[in-house]
Amino acid sequence: MENRKKVFVFGIDCFEPSLVFEQWKKDLPNLSKLMEEGAWGRMESTLPPITVPAWTAMMTSKDPGQLGFYGFRNRKSYDYEELYFANGAYVREKTVWQILSRNRMSSVVLGVPQSYPPKPINGIVVGCFLTPDKNSVYTYPEEIAKEIDSIAEGDYIIDVKDFRTDDKSKLLEQIYVMTRRRFAVVRNWVKSKDWDFFMFVEMGVDRIHHGFWRYHDVNHRLYEKGHEFEFAIRDYYIYLDREIGKVLEILPPETTILVVSDHGAQTMDGAVCVNEFFRREGYLRLKEEPKKQQKLKTSGIDWSGTKCWGEGGYYSRIFMNVEGREPQGIIPKADYEKVRDEIKKKLEELGDENGNPIGTKVFKPEEVYREVKNIAPDLIVYFGNLGWRSAGSVGGGSIHTHENDTGPDDANHARFGLFMMKGGGVKPGKRDGVKIYDIAPTILDHFGIPEEKGMIGSKIE
Numbered sequence: 001m002e003n004r005k006k007v008f009v010f011g012i013d014c015f016e017p018s019l020v021f022e023q024w025k026k027d028l029p030n031l032s033k034l035m036e037e038g039a040w041g042r043m044e045s046t047l048p049p050i051t052v053p054a055w056t057a058m059m060t061s062k063d064p065g066q067l068g069f070y071g072f073r074n075r076k077s078y079d080y081e082e083l084y085f086a087n088g089a090y091v092r093e094k095t096v097w098q099i100l101s102r103n104r105m106s107s108v109v110l111g112v113p114q115s116y117p118p119k120p121i122n123g124i125v126v127g128c129f130l131t132p133d134k135n136s137v138y139t140y141p142e143e144i145a146k147e148i149d150s151i152a153e154g155d156y157i158i159d160v161k162d163f164r165t166d167d168k169s170k171l172l173e174q175i176y177v178m179t180r181r182r183f184a185v186v187r188n189w190v191k192s193k194d195w196d197f198f199m200f201v202e203m204g205v206d207r208i209h210h211g212f213w214r215y216h217d218v219n220h221r222l223y224e225k226g227h228e229f230e231f232a233i234r235d236y237y238i239y240l241d242r243e244i245g246k247v248l249e250i251l252p253p254e255t256t257i258l259v260v261s262d263h264g265a266q267t268m269d270g271a272v273c274v275n276e277f278f279r280r281e282g283y284l285r286l287k288e289e290p291k292k293q294q295k296l297k298t299s300g301i302d303w304s305g306t307k308c309w310g311e312g313g314y315y316s317r318i319f320m321n322v323e324g325r326e327p328q329g330i331i332p333k334a335d336y337e338k339v340r341d342e343i344k345k346k347l348e349e350l351g352d353e354n355g356n357p358i359g360t361k362v363f364k365p366e367e368v369y370r371e372v373k374n375i376a377p378d379l380i381v382y383f384g385n386l387g388w389r390s391a392g393s394v395g396g397g398s399i400h401t402h403e404n405d406t407g408p409d410d411a412n413h414a415r416f417g418l419f420m421m422k423g424g425g426v427k428p429g430k431r432d433g434v435k436i437y438d439i440a441p442t443i444l445d446h447f448g449i450p451e452e453k454g455m456i457g458s459k460i461e
């Protein structure tokens with residue numbers, strides 16, 4: 001058993017490569033050492049670079065089209081119903097730990113997005129932040145839930161409650177408590193469980209970016225030098241590096257170590273109220289003029305005058321109202337491409353509030369995915385190449401806003417996350433061109449398991 005191959009993965013949601021590799025490298029001794037001794041570099045995320053589907057894409061080596069979900073919320077049918085949340089129940093492709101399980105290897109999987117509801121494996125699964133609350137069965141085996149609370153040095157916290165809050169001090173405190181307790185569980189299980197593969201995902205970095213980016217980034221519109229939270233993100237990175245160091249100390253020496261993130265972070269310049277834009281352009285008609293800014297409900301849309309509508313989020317999904325597809329579709333099927341191209345062009349041309357170009361990118365699903373399963377949006381939009389988010393609400397009176405319509409949020413996701421890898425014969429040094437899809441084949445190769453048919457990545461050499 002002594003020389004059994006092991007892989008340990010630190011999954012750090014939203015870990016931003018420029019901060020780890022450049023800006024704060026000297027403040028992060030444990031991560032810097034991993035960089036010196038291993039391979040490292042930026043890692044291209046999924047399109048869109050969103051937690052769901054990114055982690056599952058990483059662990060299955062399949063793109064969002066193959067997975068059949070295009071973000072957290074997806075259309076279940078072409079009816080005008082509200083979107084559903086794609087939790088683990090919708091994952092059909094085999095994850096790394098399921099493949100290992102089939103090969104009689106055991107895994108500990110802690111908080112990896114879309115691991116709720118937990119599916120049985122050879123090992124332990126602890127549900128991710130999609131767990132509704134701890135009264136749900138969120139672990140496999142179920143009994144392990146009790147153990148978590150007893151070893152977490154306080155009640156185990158799956159995720160902070162509301163990261164889009166104005167109570168920043170409380171949010172900061174909650175993030176630290178959550179992370180401290182998660183690492184306590186990790187250290188305990190590294191020693192007490194029998195595992196070949198161990199992976200956990202810490203959400204704290206994502207939450208602190210969204211909550212505190214304005215205080216950290218001198219380029220943020222609301223940056224204020226000397227603010228009490230100016231170094232909140234940096235200090236948390238330093239803290240995280242120490243926690244990572246404490247785990248590294250207790251890992252068996254033959255363990256191959258990976259540090260990965262699902263996407264990075266960047267300043268959010270503002271939000272585009274995509275549905276206000278569609279209303280102005282005559283693409284979307286409401287039954288009634290909204291009296292105040294409110295969420296767009298499909299029940300409030302006058303379909304007879306609507307060609308398309310959009311969803312809010314870090315990126316936008318545009319849905320078209322097509323004859324014979326949607327119940328009250330008005331775009332003739334034969335005109336679908338023409339109208340789609342017209343909408344694409346209008347969105348690409350929409351600048352900031354002064355008309356200056358912002359570099360919006362618009363994608364057609366069939367052009368960016370290998371397959372398009374389930375119901376994809378008709379268009380996927382990166383406003384300002386993700387420098388702007390999409391606000392789905394209507395009635396705000398303008399197309400551009402600097403306040404997020406779902407609560408204060410300063411950061412958007414960036415297209416590149418990061419990876420580091422030490423051990424398993426990987427040569428040290430910087431790598432370019434690594435993709436999120438390369439992680440699963442790399443892990444399987446380490447265990448001598450051929451990659452699953454249809455995996456789209458290749459192992460990191």
Ligand SMILES: [Zn+2]
Nearest residue numbers: 013014051262
């Ligand atoms: Zn994420």
